[in-house]
Amino acid sequence: xxxxxxxxxxxxxxxxxxxxxxxxxxxxxxxxxxxxxxxxxxxxxxxxxxxxxxxxxxxxxxxxxxxxxxxxxxxxxxxxxxxxxxxxxxxxxxxxxxxxxxxxxxxxxxxxxxxxxxxxxxxxxxxxxxxxxxxxxxxxxxxxxxxxxxxxxxxxxxxxxxxxxxxxxxxxxxxxxxxxxxxxxxxxxxxxxxxxxxxxxxxxxxxxxxxxxxxxxxxxxxxxxx
Numbered sequence: 765x766x767x768x769x770x771x772x773x774x775x776x777x778x779x780x781x782x783x784x785x786x787x788x789x790x791x792x793x794x795x796x797x798x799x800x801x802x803x804x805x806x807x808x809x810x811x812x813x814x815x816x817x818x819x820x821x822x823x824x825x826x827x828x829x830x831x832x833x834x835x836x837x838x839x840x841x842x843x844x845x846x847x848x849x850x851x852x853x854x855x856x857x858x859x860x861x862x863x864x865x866x867x868x869x870x871x872x873x874x875x876x877x878x879x880x881x882x883x884x885x886x887x888x889x890x891x892x893x894x895x896x897x898x899x900x901x902x903x904x905x906x907x908x909x910x911x912x913x914x915x916x917x918x919x920x921x922x923x924x925x926x927x928x929x930x931x932x933x934x935x936x937x938x939x940x941x942x943x944x945x946x947x948x949x950x951x952x953x954x955x956x957x958x959x960x961x962x963x964x965x966x967x968x969x970x971x972x973x974x975x976x977x978x979x980x981x982x983x984x985x986x987x988x989x990x
Contacts (some may be wrong), residue, residue, distance in 0.1 A: 766790075766988050766989060767921050767922050767923050767950070767988045767989075767990070768791045768917055768922045768923070769790045769791065769793070769923050769924075769984055770792070770794075770914060770917065770918070770920070770922050770923070770924045770925065771785065771793070771794050771795070771796055771925045771926065772795055772797050772926060772927070772931050772934075772935055773925070773931065774796040774799055774800055774905070775796065775800075776821075776825075776980065777821075777845070777938070777977075778794045778796055779794075780845075780977070781925065781927075781977060781981070782794050784977065785847075785981055788985050789828075790981075790984065790985060791988075793913075793917070795857055795910060795911040795914045796908055797908055797910065797931055797934045797938070798905035798906060798907055798908055798930070798931070798934070799904065799908055800825070800826055800883075800903050800904070800905060801826065801903065801905075801906050801926075802826040802828055802835055802902065803826070803902055803903055803904050805830070805900050805902050806900070807829075807830040807831075807833050807834065807900075808818055808879065808898065808900065810833060810836055810837055811822040812817045812875045812877065812879075812898075813877045813878065813898070814837070814839050814877045814878070815837055815858065815876055815878055815879070815890055816834065816838070816839045816840070816878070816879050816880075816881060817839075817840045817841075817865055817868055817869065817878050817879070817880050817881075817897075818840075818841050818842070818846055818865075818880070818881045818882070819841075819842040819843075819864065819882070820842075820886075821846045821848070821880075821882060822849075822903045822972075823846070823881035823882065823902055824849040824850050824852065824853040824855070824881075825849055825986070826902055826903035827853065827881060828869035828902075831853050831854070831855075832854060834879070835853070835855050835856075836854050836886055836990075837855070837879065838855070838857070838858035838859075839856065839857050839858060840858055840859040840860075840861065840863055840868050841859070841860050841861070841868075842861055842862065842863075842864060843976075844860060846860075849861045849864065855970065857869050860922045862974075862975065863975055864887070864975070865889055866887075866890065868938045869890070869891055869892075869897070870892070872893065872895055872974075873893070874893070874894075875893060875894030876895045876896075877895070877897075878891065878895060878897040878898070878924065879898055879899075879900065880897055880898070880899045880900070881900055881902050882899055882900070882901055882902070883901065883904060883905065884901050884903070884905070885904075885930055886890070886899075886901075897936070905930060907921055909938070910935075910938040910942065915942050915944050918944050918948065918949050919944065919948060920948065921948040921967075922948070922949060922950070923950045923952055923984050923987045923988050924949060924950065924951055924952065925980065925984055926951060926953045926954065926962060927946075927953065927954050927977075928954070928957070928958060928961075929958050929960075929961035930961075931958075932951075932958050932959070932961035932962035932963075933961050933962070934966070935962065936961075936962050936963045941965070945949075946966050947965065947967055947981045948967055948968075949966050950966060950967045950968045950969070950970075950987050950990070951966045951968065951969035952970055952971075952972070952980060952983050952984045952987055953969070953970070953971045953972070953980075954971070954977075955971050955972065955975045956971045961970045968987065968990070970983060970987065
């Protein structure tokens with residue numbers, strides 16, 4: 765018996781993941797636990813930096829019109845979706861990495877002055893080799909309660925797709941708040957840190973072998989058949 769797939773990521777990524785899941789023949793429903801919103805921020809002097817780094821397309825979707833003052837700086841992005849959002853905002857993308865911003869930073873072989881455009885909740889990064897980094901928070905995730913239709917699906921057994929540690933923690937908290945038994949629920953996370961953030965008690969909790977939506981959905985497709 766094929767289990768349903770529940771996708772918790774916010775828009776605009778939600779629609780893309782649902783479409784990809786449908787193309788794989790999965791029965792998927794969207795139930796975002798957050799909505800992205802812009803945060804007021806002070807734009808620094810672009811001349812103080814050599815490049816921008818960003819790990820989410822939301823940095824460019826929520827950054828507002830002030831981003832135009834920084835378009836002379838090249839962008840190093842994590843993932844093609846972030847790179848596309850940067851280009852749409854008028855930036856030139858100098859590099860696109862995978863596996864997180866730390867790997868992007870570690871790839872610099874000469875000192876670089878970096879400006880990180882980030883969300884309110886973000887992973888701490890380390891700079892090395894004479895590099896420096898300043899941060900500007902340009903967006904935040906506004907929590908949203910779990911869709912009322914989801915608990916019944918979870919109680920019957922389902923695979924839950926998790927794209928961030930914040931979503932994992934929120935989902936676990938919502939299950940506790942709504943007294944949803946974790947035992948019938950399978951977790952598929954984009955990476956090990958996300959699976960760890962979901963806690964214990966699930967039927968199965970597995971991370972994708974690569975931190976991409978394609979690999980995560982491939983994992984989900986297998987888990988939905990179990």
